[in-house]
Amino acid sequence: MQFFLNITLGGIASGMIVAAVALGLVLIFRATNIVNFAQGAMAMITTYLAYAILHQGVDYWVALICALAIGLLFGGVVQFVLIRPIQNKSPLNAIILTFGFLIFLEGIAGAIWGSTTRTYPAPFSESGQKLGHTQIAFSPFDVYILLSVLVLMGIMLVLFRATNLGLRMRAVAFAPEAARLLGVRVQPLLTLGWALAAAAGVLAALLVVPTSSLTPNFMDVILVYGFTAAVVGGLDSPVGALVGGLITGLSLAWVGGYLGGSLEPMAALALVIVSLMVRPEGIFARPAARRV
Amino acid sequence: MDAVKRPVQALTAKSWFRLPRQPMLRHGLFALLAGVGFYFLTNWFSAFNDYELGEIAFFAIALAGLTLLTGITGQISLGNGGFMAVGAFTLALLYTHTKWNLVPELFVVVIVSVIAGGIIGIPATRLRGPYLAGMTLTVALGLPYLTNQYESIFGGDQGLNTPPPTGPSNINPEQWLAWIQILGALIVLVLLGNLLRSRFGRSFRAVRDDEIAASLAGINVPRTKVIAFMVSAGCAGLAGAFLALSAGITNSAEFPLALSIYLLAGVVLGGTGSLMGVWWGAIIVVYLPNEWATDLASDFHANSLVSANLAIIIFGLVLVVMMLVAPSGIQGGIRWLAAKTAAYFSSDTVTNMTLPLQEATEAGINPPVNGGSVTSTEKQGV
Numbered sequence: 001m002q003f004f005l006n007i008t009l010g011g012i013a014s015g016m017i018v019a020a021v022a023l024g025l026v027l028i029f030r031a032t033n034i035v036n037f038a039q040g041a042m043a044m045i046t047t048y049l050a051y052a053i054l055h056q057g058v059d060y061w062v063a064l065i066c067a068l069a070i071g072l073l074f075g076g077v078v079q080f081v082l083i084r085p086i087q088n089k090s091p092l093n094a095i096i097l098t099f100g101f102l103i104f105l106e107g108i109a110g111a112i113w114g115s116t117t118r119t120y121p122a123p124f125s126e127s128g129q130k131l132g133h134t135q136i137a138f139s140p141f142d143v144y145i146l147l148s149v150l151v152l153m154g155i156m157l158v159l160f161r162a163t164n165l166g167l168r169m170r171a172v173a174f175a176p177e178a179a180r181l182l183g184v185r186v187q188p189l190l191t192l193g194w195a196l197a198a199a200a201g202v203l204a205a206l207l208v209v210p211t212s213s214l215t216p217n218f219m220d221v222i223l224v225y226g227f228t229a230a231v232v233g234g235l236d237s238p239v240g241a242l243v244g245g246l247i248t249g250l251s252l253a254w255v256g257g258y259l260g261g262s263l264e265p266m267a268a269l270a271l272v273i274v275s276l277m278v279r280p281e282g283i284f285a286r287p288a289a290r291r292v
Numbered sequence: 293m294d295a296v297k298r299p300v301q302a303l304t305a306k307s308w309f310r311l312p313r314q315p316m317l318r319h320g321l322f323a324l325l326a327g328v329g330f331y332f333l334t335n336w337f338s339a340f341n342d343y344e345l346g347e348i349a350f351f352a353i354a355l356a357g358l359t360l361l362t363g364i365t366g367q368i369s370l371g372n373g374g375f376m377a378v379g380a381f382t383l384a385l386l387y388t389h390t391k392w393n394l395v396p397e398l399f400v401v402v403i404v405s406v407i408a409g410g411i412i413g414i415p416a417t418r419l420r421g422p423y424l425a426g427m428t429l430t431v432a433l434g435l436p437y438l439t440n441q442y443e444s445i446f447g448g449d450q451g452l453n454t455p456p457p458t459g460p461s462n463i464n465p466e467q468w469l470a471w472i473q474i475l476g477a478l479i480v481l482v483l484l485g486n487l488l489r490s491r492f493g494r495s496f497r498a499v500r501d502d503e504i505a506a507s508l509a510g511i512n513v514p515r516t517k518v519i520a521f522m523v524s525a526g527c528a529g530l531a532g533a534f535l536a537l538s539a540g541i542t543n544s545a546e547f548p549l550a551l552s553i554y555l556l557a558g559v560v561l562g563g564t565g566s567l568m569g570v571w572w573g574a575i576i577v578v579y580l581p582n583e584w585a586t587d588l589a590s591d592f593h594a595n596s597l598v599s600a601n602l603a604i605i606i607f608g609l610v611l612v613v614m615m616l617v618a619p620s621g622i623q624g625g626i627r628w629l630a631a632k633t634a635a636y637f638s639s640d641t642v643t644n645m646t647l648p649l650q651e652a653t654e655a656g657i658n659p660p661v662n663g664g665s666v667t668s669t670e671k672q673g674v
Contacts, residue, residue, distance in 0.1 A: 092368055227430070
């Protein structure tokens, strides 16, 4: 029972991280119908930069803010330089491009920093707490993960629901042509969407990296889990990203805890397959008709 | 109508040398010529060059499978490296537990890979574009983990032995292996060339160009997609088995995500939708990481980290740049050059080389909306 409780708590924490990755994927997908496979790699590069900043002797929080800023900038630049030219071409082009960019960034990271593992510090203790007489595996760092992802979600919610900018972004995502006709400048908003998505990815990476370790491909599996979560929740629903993230995190934690950690990626595959068989559009997605 | 008929007449009337009309005969003739060429090449080459030639041959098989799936049927797969792993481990397990000959082993490898392709392909029929890409990416990432989970079966990090077959004693082993791999590649390409000329090939293209129109024309779209997936996985599995023979040992480290990227880059470079293009792709996929990248790194006195990663940097860059600049690949460029040359020498044969999209527009048909700029330069068959 205690084992079950512990892995469940771990699953909730990792589920929140997965939710942040999924949120990044969803933000881009609902605006441009592109799944950004390079999101994990972009976050990985940013994490290396944050690591370098951290080693200049600055505080964790300063490095975090710098990393988020770099992430915003990076996402915007990528959309501006790479995605705009292929936006109206076949979806295959976008997939191949972001996939190529993923491996390009991993190669760059490998060439600069090598494949030696580095440890990135956590701002809070990672060891479990005593609750009464029982030791539970929920550390202050897990609380920090939970809160920071919730804060991210809250900021996004306020941005999209309560501001004029968010309204315009939703309009662009919902009906780009109509939005353009109504005087919304579409491209800058798409750039902003990519920037926000990249920042969400960076936050997820900075939350993952203390418990895994910093290598050029540490985000590969996290990206796949994020994709799983996004598919489970519905690729165009931010709420679905959160719920999908929790479902994914919990199922993977249970599979990892009871069957073996190496089975987690295949469990993610099974989850994608099952959710696509049962509910192809995801739990929270708006129903969409495919146009002829 | 005239615009549609003209290319065929021009092609048959103007050729000074007429190839057999029967696809089987024509492809067989090509394969025979290629086989003779390869035979002399392997005699002339050193043992190491033969080894690389064999690698080119099995990458050509894997690329042909992915070309069929992505270029011709329009279904993206980032997971064919995973199917290569399925083939390699099937061969390794057969070698460990049976005393069979190589040929029946390869048959079983293909059958197992085709079944694996079907398992992934059936849910994939409900998916489009990014969903399919994400799912197949999970396959490529997840399958190697399985071998770590069941170490007693798959040998863990050590892996399993898959020694190359021994031929007659007067032929060196690299050359013998290269012959087997080249023979395999030629057989696969002839079979795929025929497949693409058949009803299945036309269904594949129809599904790629417009699924709804294809289903209205009576094509069973999900079944067509699953068949494409299975054929593609079978090719990948055979290529994986050949890779295992070349490496002599099979472990999960041989099937990293980078392998799937190499395959995708090879298809894109060769030109999606072109079976001849797979040879260009295969040459680049073999020579770039092994020779060109290391040469380039040493020319610039780069450190070992850079030279170890230069290949994947270049492949990544190539994928990005090709998508931005030239989605039709090398074979597309050659066709374009050939069209220009033909146009220069004779104005009559111009239509002969026009792209399908232009033909369609000339004929007054609207070009397919989602036909894909990646695939639009594809011509019939090999």
